[in-house]
Amino acid sequence: MTSVIGAPNATETRIVTKRLRDRPEDSWTLDGFTQSGGYEAFRAALKLDPEAIGAEQVAAAGLRGRGGAGFPTGTKWSFLPKDSYPRYLVVNGDEGEPSTFKDRMLIENDPHQLIEGIAISSYAIGCNLAFIYVRGEFALGFERLEAARRDAHAAGFLGANILGSGFDLDIVIHRAAGAYICGEETALLSSLEGDRGMPRIRPPFPAVAGLYAKPTIVNNVETLSTVPHIMRMGGAEYAKLGVNKSTGTRIFSLSGHVNRPGNYEVELGITFRDLIESPELGGGVRNGGKVKFFIPGGASSQWLTGSDEHLDAPLDMDYVQQTFGVMLGSGAVMVYDETTNPALVAWRLAKFFAHESCGKCTPCREGTGWIEKVLYRISHGYGRPQDLDLLLDVGDNISPGLNAPFSQTTICPLGPSAVSPVVSLHKFFREEVIAMCQNNDRALDVTASDSGASDLGAGE
């Protein structure tokens, strides 16, 4: 393990997750929330000039979206056209990126924190009706949010003339119904309007014409859950955490072959190695093994390997993208040890993207299915040695230049995301894959028996 002077500690820095860790028994209740300082930031915010909140706090904090794209939140808010009302705040709680499970935790265990973040943000941007789009499968999360909304309403934190400030806010909690693409913000808006959840052509951007063609801000659950803390700490203070333009903390969902999988809130700037190996965090690879490869930012990202170069890279959104062409995305880190057959993982990812393609764009609708079929063959002993190159060329037609998910012939990055595993196989496991094809090896035989279904996950 390397340690760099001045680098953040390889331990948890609990800000957004503090309450739910401190009071697991009642963190989701109004009492639990207010007893631990809840709604104070909102109270304070209501005394400020709304516009100053975005500019002087959120932007100054350097807060970047936690949903995947990492776009600066303050900047996004500033795109709202002046004098155009109503405008909406839509919370993206659709968390579907494989191996990401932080938003579910925040929704289930600290719903008031999210509502406080929504309330402050709505006040800041001039919105009187906010929507929380919750992933349909989160039945408990939906219930907890609904209860929190009702309690907050009853306690006067929502509704008309909140706390005598003259500010009105209602929240509609909208339960989705099982479609990963609805996490994409424009697809989410279509879905929220009762349509098929298909992404829309941009421009217009949602900030200009979003929900019901009105100016709309879409932010992730974690992003908004961070806002009360920025208000509490002050934007400038918050910005001191983290590295470079990756300020603050982020919750990383660590999963796979590590001893302590789970959600860890850490300061940005620690390394992947810290996250995976630190005894207070991932606790190292199971059975004392080694990292064969890991997927750094959710299923859409290209992969990294167990090499020192990769493991010692800092959790810095721009650094990893510029250096390796991967992303921190949704903050999911999936770790695979040496028992894992990468072709099998690649196939399962392709199957996911093919299943979740909305069907709008030809390259994605047809291409993801094609990739899935070929990877199925490869991982199930029917591959042909030339298949990997075929896949690369098919992938190049979805993500020209193969730097998926950042370049695309499609409307949204979902299609290109299916190219990420293909490129990763090619970059790191080309020989292994071609050998599989030559030997007609079946990946399932390789992995499943080793995966240890009884080897129950540790962590939380």
Next chain:
Amino acid sequence: MKDEREIVTVTIDGIEMQAPKGELLIRVAQDNGTFVPRFCWHERMKPVGMCRMCLVEVEGVRGMPPACTTTVTDGMVVNTKSETVKKAQDGVLEFLLINHPLDCPVCDRGGECPLQDQTLAFGPGESRYVEEKRHFEKPIPISELVLLDRERCIQCSRCTRFADEIAGDRLIDFGERGGEMQVITYPDDPFTSYFSGNTVQVCPVGALTAKPYRFRARPWDLSAVETSCQTCSVGCRGSLESSSNELVRLLGVDVEPVNHGWLCDKGRFGYEATHAEDRARNPMIRRDGSLVECSWPEALDAAAEGIKRSLDLHGPASIAMVGGSRGTNEDAYLWARLAKGVIGTDNVDAQIGDGLPAEVVLGLPGATIPDLDEAAAIILLGPDLKEELPVLYLRVRRACVDLGVPILDVSAVDHGLSKYASATIRHLPGEQASAAREISAALAPLIDGRSGPIVVVLGRSDVATSAEPTVAAAAIIREIPNTRFLVALRRGNVRGAIDLGLAPGFLPGRVTLDAGAERFVAAWGSAPAEVGLDTAGIFNAASEGRIGALILVGADIVNDFPDRRLVRAGVGGAGFVICINATVTEAAADADVFLPATVWGEKAGTTTNLEGRISRVGRKIAAVGNPMPDFRIASELALRLGTDFDLETVEEIQDEIARVAPAFAEVDAQLLKRARDGVVLPLALHRDELVLEPRRIPVIDFSWEPIKPEGPGEFEVVEFEVVEPVLEADASDEAAAEEESALPVDISNGAGLPDAQLFVWSAQHAAQPTPGRDNYALRLSAGRSLYDNGRTVASTPALRALIPAQTLRVNPSEISRVGVADGESVRVSTARGSLVLSLTGDANVPAGVAVMPFNIGETGVGDLVDVSLVVTDLRLETLR
């Protein structure tokens, strides 16, 4: 609409061009000769950017934006042909083909398929796909008319967008997701849109096919002529196509001022009626009480003899002519000349009791269809456009939904456009005049500062109410400043017939008998002095034995006239009946002479739509048997009555009309040939709208765009070629170029004839009060439904099944008042007669009103209406 956008400079593939800022890149490229391949983009629908076929490179823009969703900005530099773009196009085509069945040999689209064309032009040569293709059950019917093959579908969403955006009938949608995504209807809820055939036309592959056309022809065997549909008076432009002398298809042609490429299903599939089994092939005369076939000279001699006898015995006023609204303008003109110039009678009426007096039709300030788009408001006081003039319905809907024009709905019952209305004035049938008095007040908030004309769609909303209340309403609305009228008459060329004098009191060219007397005496030798009878008057007179010879031109008069008892009495009472028709109708069966006529598709000429727009109809096939075009029959009869018209060709007739009929001044054969989108009368007011360029076709797109440019030969199909946007030069005419600037065409044509003032309606109308309704009676509203027993539908196998069942719809409260169950039969009685009908409750029908479509079922409205009454009140009794 005036394009007031800023002009910007764009460079596409190294060529600089000017375009209005904000215009779609794909359109700018196309207008300047660069075809960007596409599937999902359609000129008339909102861009969706789904198929990704049109990706291009734009300097300074990351990735490849689709040309169909990108708008041009000043200084934009675009590359549509780079290696990167090529690769993307290859890729998209490969993706589209991996799951596309290669059943092209048995696909209707094979040979005119953009997927085939663009694969040839832009695609990869071979497939690398070795996996199994997607499978679906092959074709499933989504309606009576349209079948869906989901394996062929390329998910461009043109059909679903058409249904939603254009037709407003969102009965098809996408279902499922990703690779499973497919077009769906709701189970047991078929795609019963009146516009369903358009989805077949816009489908870029063979996923949607039309039942009547399936497997009927290969595209390369088709020959086509551009024509106007004459099913109703909208006059949609289309490409009429035949194979082996049989009409097999009509495709909509995109004409900006009229139909935007759309057709209704009745118009699209109605060509089948041309080939009906019961078409009459030979003339017939009555011998020993029954009609027997004979030769043309025999029949014509007999007909002329019948006319002459009546003329000799009782004078010209004993002769009457009814009908003529389904032919060409050239037919109408010669019928008018025969009746008014040769025989000398003014008992001539092309309308058969379901229209408006010619004064109103001719004398109101006219609107054009494009006026709808720029209107301050649209007033609807007339028929249900969705049922009677479907593509006008689309245009009004578009003006409202897409362009924000408010609608004021003045009607007795809900109709297809009611849900789009911003304000509604409801009235009892017959109370149009009092409703009209409320219009000014209702209009003010709608207009609210909007500029533009107020377009009034005016017509008879139903045939159980006489024309009188509508005329009275027109007189009132006419007083509102800045109103223009689209007179919603229904039959194909009724407007042309009236314009050409097939109406009592008028001579060809919108002049009254008075005003035109001198001119027509000069031109024809004689003209009637006395105003004659309209159709109802003619039948009344005939039933009293005062008509010695009755000439019935087209029309199934017994079913088309609202009062069956009166027609039957009239036809029965006429001394001698001559029937000119395509089939032997009920009235024809009683005729003394029957003359078989050619129909649409079998003859060339021009037709006039409800705007007064004249456009050409094309001849595509030769009639089977020996029918003759009407204009020739009229000429032959005239000859036998002593006048040689000396007009051999359609063009000669057109030139004579331009010379003689005042409103047609300058509109001669040459202009008609060159005016791409037709000529709106009077030309003096509409000269700006003339377009004298041929239609342009994108190079690659051609195989699926139904535009076959016309060459000099009228009847044959011309070799396909890309037409430059220049004036179509007449090869024989050296001075063509000069002439272009010298337009209008030679005015001296009619010189030498005395002037005649075009008629303007004074709108002085003493409204007759509508009788009140007593509380026990219901007032009948008898509009039409698109599919009725009319000849087109009844003779078209594909459409016949769509005729709705006959029922009397009333407010549910009436059902309980009568004390019957919903759907139960009751006795319905009017002053005229009584019938047993089933009663249906419908909350959309106001209390006090009963609704029944005209001309559905064996017996019906025609047996209940007395045309001498203003309204038709009826009573219901239980049968128990």
Next chain:
Amino acid sequence: MAFTPENLLLANEIVARYPKTKSAILPLAHLAQDQDGYLTQDAMREIAGMIGVTPAEVLGTCSFYTMFKRDEVGRLVVSVCTNVTCLVMGGPEVLEHLEQRYASDKEVTIEEVECLAACGNAPAMQVNYEFHESLTPGSATEIIEAYKAGELTARGVSGGVAGGGQG
């Protein structure tokens, strides 16, 4: 089946929450599915009527989403994740075991699903959208049996609390 009187009240209240009524399709479909056990054609037709769109539109929307079952399913819908973390932690084995075990059990419908956001304790499954994590084939079976025996209270098929909890 049409909405029960209570659910109809709730449905109307849901429609009223949104600036545009079509937004209510998803929540109404959940409500109907919880009530009827799957999303029936009658329900979609009723929803269409309530919000003023065609039934085809409702079907078009609903068929986009995997949670809506348009054919009858068991009282217990068991969703087993096999996505990339569960994949290597034993999810496929759990799935295979349950599929065999409940192949002919009408009360239980087993389905394979995408990542459930429970990867920290993979493999995971849901029974009517109630989470169960860190599974083995054996523990998964025990859980299902507990539901069948009534020892665990199942949510509705759409994940609502018994009695239409789409509130």
